[in-house]
Amino acid sequence: MGGGEGKERQYQVDIRLGNGAPEGSSEPLGALFAVLRKGRLMKRKDAMTTVGIDLGTSTTKLVVSRLRLANTAGHTRIPRIEIVDRQVVYRSPLYRTPLLNDSLIDMAGVGEILNAEYRRAGITFADIDTGAVIITGETATRDNAREVVMFLADRAGDFVVATAGPDLEGILAGKGSGALEWSKRMNRTVANVDIGGGTANIALFSRGEVRGTCTLAIGGRVIEFERGVVRRVSPVLKKWMQVTDMRLEPGWRVDHSVEMLCRISDRLAGCLAGVLHQRVGPPERELLVGHPPNWVEPPDAWMVSGGVGGMIAALLDGSRSASSCKELVIERAWAEDGFADMGLPLAYSLVHEQSFADLERIPAGETTRATVIGAGTQSMEISGATVHVEAGRLPLRNVPVMAFTYDPEGVPEEDLRQVLARGKQIYDPGGENPPLALAVRGLSGRHFSDLQEAAEVFSRVLGEDLPGGEPAVLIMDGDVGKAFGQCLSAAGLKSLVCIDQIQAGDGDYVDIGEPVMESGAVPVAVKTLVLDGPREVKKR
Structure with missing residues (x-):
């Protein structure tokens, strides 16, 4: 979401009375706001505290927000409660996602990060009304990923829990970057490409709906460096290089391999452009994570989010200068900031890849922090008749x-x-x-x-x-x-x-409780993941 677009976006709580309830009646509001939450009821509130926890391939982060609720329907109509404002009150720094080894997440390490960040944010578990835990990228494939997510979700509140496969990850990123809303507002088709450490997650949106997804093993950490030497080459990239007649091995000196590294970076950018245009040859096929592109209508615009998206934005706005891919490869090979990898060179290649020329480049409203900040109860209905x-x-x-x-x-x-x-x-x-x-x-x-x-x-x-x-x-x-x-x-x-008569869409989650009235009426809550946007952060 860019600029003024963020102000237009609201996350709706639509509460409707059952058939036969008099219009304008306020008596059911307390009951309608009561949501079964881990064996207890959440009382009606005008504001909610929500927490978003995101464990990605490269980074882990936490965001604390306040959601302000208001009845936007007026006193004489059926209440329509909307999230009319959200305020990010605390953002954690980006942490390197802690791992015990290549197959296990360090659960204790994640817990230490979150406990420390809760203290810095000035909140306790009891303060949290709702939230979301999303685990994405290569981290979602670790052997204990599901256990980690459930451990985090069980610690407080009514959390939406998702171990996001690449398709869901791409959709969430596209909502967070503003791509879905842009496609709806402009009545056009846009591809959001979320490029992190391990994957490029593509989600295609047309006129406000998801039209397709695809994921490629393209990311900043497909090649990693250490003190001027190639430290790691991802297994997928090794197979891809055999198809593309290129070679790179761990232990090679970067100053002797810089031209090959730039060739690899440029070719990866070309493969990404090819997939957006549904051109899937042998090189692109080697990079597929799951199914090939499954959209029918091609995009006419594209956005880039994720860590590499942030680097692209910096290159385009001049806040990060570079004269060549080689310059960036050499710089990153000796970097000591925890990101000695191909992220910046890949961003440079994507900026200069001519195969994107027929697509309009749309600035993402959010790049590195296009992430979940929580989940608000979006709608509830109690109605036996419907x-x-x-x-x-x-x-x-x-x-x-x-x-x-x-x-x-x-x-x-x-x-x-x-x-x-x-x-x-x-x-x-x-x-x-x-x-x-x-x-x-x-x-x-x-x-x-x-x-x-x-x-x-x-x-x-x-x-x-x-x-x-x-x-x-x-x-x-x-x-x-x-x-x-x-x-x-x-x-x-x-x-x-x-x-x-309930507004719900792609990416929402619905809870349906047991009957609460003799008529068989049931409480229904629709929850939407509330996504971060470019707003001012107020730290405590």
Whole structure:
């Protein structure tokens, strides 16, 4: 998000009364604000303290923020509570992510960092209302990654927990950089490329929705230096060099290898440009982490976030000068700042790569800190009339959301299959089959016969693609939840949760609690990851 764009962006808490509640009634607000949180209720608040913890390939960081809530609907209408302001009150410095070895995260080391930063921020676990723990990049593949995340999340508050595979990492980075919002505001297609230490995570956004993802093993730490010598070459890069007829070995002196290092840097930049244009030859294929680029509509613009994105921004605005790639390679080879690697040379190559010439370069609103700063409860509804639930299916917690727009003029069945496949790639890279919620748009205001036709499509596709035993969770954008739920049941989809009039989208998480009223009404909370933007930091 750049400049004024950050002020326009709000993170919404949409609280709606159940059918039959009088408009303007304030009595249910206290109940609606009560969210089941680790066995206790969170009372209604006008502000929340949220913490974001991000463990990446190269760095670990923590951000503490205050979210201010307000009813923006007025006193005579159904309350609409929005996060109208967020203030970063503390940022930790960037720490090198502590590792015991190549396969294990140093859990004690991470704990020491966080305990020290909590003290510096002037907060305790009891002060935290909500938050998010995201583990990304190569760190997410360590043997004890999941245990570390759960250990951190269990220590305080109602945390959204995500061990982000490369696809989810790319989407989160694209939201944090402002790419998703830019695509929505400009009605265009943009690729956000988040380049850190180990990977380049690409997420394509078109008109405010995720259209595709892809990840390449391109990052600053694919080659590392120590005292003027090549210390490490990543295994993926070694295989890639065989395909591209290049050679580099640990132990080689950088001053004797500088031309080869710049060739490697330039070729990596060219491969990245090729993937954005969906040109995937043998060199690009060697760099793929998972699936090839899966978008249909090519981007017409691109942003770069992550550590390398910050370096690109510095090169472009003149705050970091360099006359050549060779100059930067020699400088980094002798660096003692913890980042003696190819990050800066790669940034230089990306700035000068001609294959990007047909794409408009959009400055990212955030680069090195395009990170999660927490999670706010975004919406809640208690309504018996608009919820269809199979007995024994609740509660559901931290169910990720994918947006789907139903277009009867297109090929809705194929479109739905593609969205579900994308959701599995993003949220279930390990094949564990967790539930997935669909935020369905395009059915509001349609005739009942149209709903029946759509229900046949949904029932057919979801019946085939849903993980065994998991309910279909649908979040409707209009007042069609009850009617569409009935149509789905009639079409044969019995395991169903159908909610309406709630705003949710890609990257949100939904909690659905057990019934709280005799009518069978259930509390539903939609949580969004609140992403850092370029705002003033107030330190305590």
